[in-house]
Amino acid sequence: MNATTITSSAPPANAADLVSPSHRRTTYYWKCDRPAAFHGTTGRTDAGTLQSALKQALQEKFPSARLSLEPGHGQGNHITFIATVDEARRFVRVEDGPEKDNYLIVESRVLHEVRTLGLPAPRVHAVDASRESVPFAWQMLDLVDAPDLNHFQKKGELDLPRMAGEIGAAIARWQCAEPAGYGPFDPAQVMETNTLCGFHASYEDYFFLHFERHLRYLTHQQLLSSREAAEIESEVLLHRPLLALNQGCLVHKDLALWNILGTPEGVAAFIDWDDAISGDAMDDLSLLACFHDGPVLARALEGYQMLRPLPTEHRRRFWLHLLRNMIVKAVIRVGAGYFEKSDGFFLIGSGSSGQNLQTFTTQRIASALQGLRGDLPVASL
Structure with a gap:
């Protein structure tokens, strides 16, 4: 599956073939109930090992753009990066768990719903949970220039x-x-x-x-x-x-x-x-x-x-x-x-x-x- 850009209300073609069964069906809360419990909280893959592969995947998605990538230093259970696509700075999240979770697809749809309701939330520019070109899922969003x-x-x-x-x-x-x-x-x-x-x-x-x-x-x-x-x-x-x-x-x-x-x-x-x-x-x-x-x-x-x-x-x-x-x-x-x-x-x-x-x-x-x-x-x- 190629990266899906969240810009319209229509699902991508042949969508039924693109999603594998989800472990989320049998979890109450992902962080502690996922098969790899506490992944991303007790230790994680070195972000440096992902950066090169992620940059290549983003360049394939935006082939004509000038693109750079730097660590995002997030504190959550995702590995994060800051991407510059031409002059625009974006926030990129990576899900690298062994379960091959694809919930970033869902979150991207939820964010669209939240924004439609008039609430402030980041816009999703692209998401790919297929793991066909890289062994992880990724999502690119607006970089909101504000602390938590x-x-x-x-x-x-x-x-x-x-x-x-x-x-x-x-x-x-x-x-x-x-x-x-x-x-x-x-x-x-x-x-x-x-x-x-x-x-x-x-x-x-x-x-x-x-x-x-x-x-x-x-x-x-x-x-x-x-x-x-x-x-x-x-x-x-x-x-x-x-x-x-x-x-x-x-x-x-x-x-x-x-x-x-x-x-x-x-x-x-x-x-x-x-x-x-x-x-x-x-x-x-x-x-x-x-x-x-x-x-x-x-x-x-x-x-x-x-x-x-x-x-x-x-x-x-x-x-x-x-x-x-x-x-x-x-x-x-x-x-x-x-x-x-x-x-x-x-x-x-x-x-x-x-x-x-x-x-x-x-x-x-x-x-x-x-x-x-x-x-x-x-x-x-």
């Missing part, structure tokens, strides 16, 4: 409650997208019909993927006791009826300040949609609560309600998803060694340590469980 908001938060320069209102309104706006199905989107559907369709027929099926395994892992690693894990499982099962959704909405699924570019004055772009799913309206709001407290969440809810009413049982749905997301984040943080890192790591606040992050993680799991049990106000977090 976490940069300003660490320096104490961000009015986070005010910004949370803007973020909450953006969540409400992208929830206008209501894809078919639930969970991660099927790349084959994107290629064949140019539509976003979740792999799962019910949201409950997606929500419980690897739930017990995640809890067992945390008890084995002694982050949770067996009693704590049993209490969590019991409370989640008690609120299982909340998962009976009639319609999913677009969920970013990795919403955090480091995935929002801009300045203290406003958002320039929402980025890193490569974990996006069709899911619950309270999921992205609960993801903010994985890092921030009640006053910030209260402002996010205010911004959300300016465009969209809160769903029924919104408090318990919020706590239920906060609990599920914190369990996943705990699995990643343990497995990828985040608790051993210093405050130079993007996830750890200035002056804090990995031990502080571990304490925060266990406390936030306990708070989510308490909130779910008591149907507590979100602002009580």
Whole structure:
């Protein structure tokens, strides 16, 4: 398959032959559930070994352009580069995992959807997940000339409650997208019909993927006791009826300040949609609560309600998803060694340590469980 340029609503010809079966069908969250768990977090291929091959692939895509390439020094689980194509600077991401994941195709379609809804997000200029000419998938996007908001938060320069209102309104706006199905989107559907369709027929099926395994892992690693894990499982099962959704909405699924570019004055772009799913309206709001407290969440809810009413049982749905997301984040943080890192790591606040992050993680799991049990106000977090 040649690189696909995302410039129109039509899928490429013979799309059904271009997409191999996806591991995403059987994952709740890619970073910890993928067959090569924690790939790109505990170690990665030297970007220098990819640069030459990537430059050749880009030159084939843009044969008449003057093209240069330099490392992008990204902190996520993709290898990143900055490309100059004639006079335009672009951002390039590489997925080099052994699973040959093709979700960059999906993310490119999601970004098109988000931009169509009027939200700030990078434009995709080209994507190739075929691995026919190079042994990795790549995606070229706009280079947004702005730091992430976490940069300003660490320096104490961000009015986070005010910004949370803007973020909450953006969540409400992208929830206008209501894809078919639930969970991660099927790349084959994107290629064949140019539509976003979740792999799962019910949201409950997606929500419980690897739930017990995640809890067992945390008890084995002694982050949770067996009693704590049993209490969590019991409370989640008690609120299982909340998962009976009639319609999913677009969920970013990795919403955090480091995935929002801009300045203290406003958002320039929402980025890193490569974990996006069709899911619950309270999921992205609960993801903010994985890092921030009640006053910030209260402002996010205010911004959300300016465009969209809160769903029924919104408090318990919020706590239920906060609990599920914190369990996943705990699995990643343990497995990828985040608790051993210093405050130079993007996830750890200035002056804090990995031990502080571990304490925060266990406390936030306990708070989510308490909130779910008591149907507590979100602002009580």
